[in-house]
Amino acid sequence: MSRPPEPWRRREALADLYYMDARARVLDLAAFLDRLDRAEGAEDHRLRSLRAALALLADGKEDRARRILESWSDPTTDPAPAAGSKGATGAWPGA
Amino acid sequence: MRYVEPHAHMVSRTTDDYRAMALSGCAAVCEPAFWAGFDRCSADGFRDYFRQLTETEPARAARFGLPHFAWLCLNPKESEDLGLAEDVLALIPEFLSRPNVLGIGEIGLNKNSRNELRVLERHVQIAVERDRLILVHTPHLEDKLKGTRLILDVLRAHGVKPGRALVDHVEEHTVRLVLDAGHWGGITLYPESKATPARAIDMVERYAAERLWLNSACDWGHSEPLAVPRAALEMRRRGHSAAAVDALVYGNPVRFLSQVPGFRVAEGADLAP
Numbered sequence: 139m140s141r142p143p144e145p146w147r148r149r150e151a152l153a154d155l156y157y158m159d160a161r162a163r164v165l166d167l168a169a170f171l172d173r174l175d176r177a178e179g180a181e182d183h184r185l186r187s188l189r190a191a192l193a194l195l196a197d198g199k200e201d202r203a204r205r206i207l208e209s210w211s212d213p214t215t216d217p218a219p220a221a222g223s224k225g226a227t228g229a230w231p232g233a
Numbered sequence: 234m235r236y237v238e239p240h241a242h243m244v245s246r247t248t249d250d251y252r253a254m255a256l257s258g259c260a261a262v263c264e265p266a267f268w269a270g271f272d273r274c275s276a277d278g279f280r281d282y283f284r285q286l287t288e289t290e291p292a293r294a295a296r297f298g299l300p301h302f303a304w305l306c307l308n309p310k311e312s313e314d315l316g317l318a319e320d321v322l323a324l325i326p327e328f329l330s331r332p333n334v335l336g337i338g339e340i341g342l343n344k345n346s347r348n349e350l351r352v353l354e355r356h357v358q359i360a361v362e363r364d365r366l367i368l369v370h371t372p373h374l375e376d377k378l379k380g381t382r383l384i385l386d387v388l389r390a391h392g393v394k395p396g397r398a399l400v401d402h403v404e405e406h407t408v409r410l411v412l413d414a415g416h417w418g419g420i421t422l423y424p425e426s427k428a429t430p431a432r433a434i435d436m437v438e439r440y441a442a443e444r445l446w447l448n449s450a451c452d453w454g455h456s457e458p459l460a461v462p463r464a465a466l467e468m469r470r471r472g473h474s475a476a477a478v479d480a481l482v483y484g485n486p487v488r489f490l491s492q493v494p495g496f497r498v499a500e501g502a503d504l505a506p
């Protein structure tokens with residue numbers, strides 16, 4: 139006899155806790171994409187990386203969060219010659 | 234509930250924040266040296282900052298019964314200027330013996346540059362020579378994965394005992410690298426970047442929960458000084474036991490930090506729950 143799963147491994151319990159939050163985030167993301175459609179001008183690397191991540195979100199495979207973070211990461215290995223600016227943009231411009 | 238705040242930049246926070254933390258069950262607060270939001274002009278600015286971390290903040294925290302501890306270093310955002318870095322590195326030994334100092338931190342990388350890497354190595358040398366604990370900041374956003382790999386290489390090359398270094402601000406793409414190297418990992422709870430409470434608890438459920446801690450890393454930016462107790466509440470709502478929550482937000486930081494002989498928690502906190 140196997141024991142019932144802990145609450146955090148039960149889909150219904152997770153939906154009770156997180157569904158409304160996830161629903162709101164999906165709608166916010168949809169509205170953001172609509173807003174971009176209504177706007178003009180070229181898309182920079184941040185928006186291109188965001189759109190590329192949407193495919194990972196929907197590919198049905200595991201570890202989406204890790205794979206999306208990796209897709210936005212600088213894949214190079216050599217130290218940069220100089221720091222340049224202090225900031226980061228959220229997605230690697232070279233992608 | 235009781236918890237330890239292992240990473241908070243209290244020089245940027247109000248006295249009301251200290252009070253709110255004490256009211257929420259905080260048993261000790263630890264403050265790594267970091268960037269002030271602007272580059273300091275000289276090593277004298279760091280001398281004053283180190284006095285603030287080792288004299289002023291412990292006194293502010295003590296008014297609420299909170300033990301305050303500090304980590305000292307030159308942060309990676311000011312590490313491009315190697316001349317300044319050497320001047321600040323020369324200051325550190327005289328402050329290291331102060332009673333509330335835990336070790337060297339938060340050192341690390343920001344833009345993964347050659348100079349940042351050199352200054353990181355100098356700090357690691359100081360820590361290894363004096364057998365002090367190390368707290369490492371990993372870079373932001375797209376620079377984090379590369380920076381984490383470079384940092385782990387430096388720690389390995391300098392023979393740092395894995396259990397003596399905590400690598401902070403891990404996310405889903407770096408947490409395994411850090412834990413597999415034998416180090417401790419810190420998960421930072423930020424409203425936008427780094428991790429949300431939900432993602433933090435996911436990582437705790439999936440990986441070596443006994444070598445992870447949660448922190449707010451609250452500073453002058455978008456951050457939340459009560460992020461750790463809020464995440465603890467979320468963990469309870471998800472159905473985790475009070476004992477599991479206590480082990481994560483209190484037991485783990487106490488275990489890592491107790492490697493420093495002078496570390497202690499607020500009076501009575503060790504008697505609960």
Ligand SMILES: [Zn+2]
Nearest residue numbers: 265267339450
């Ligand atoms: Zn910090």
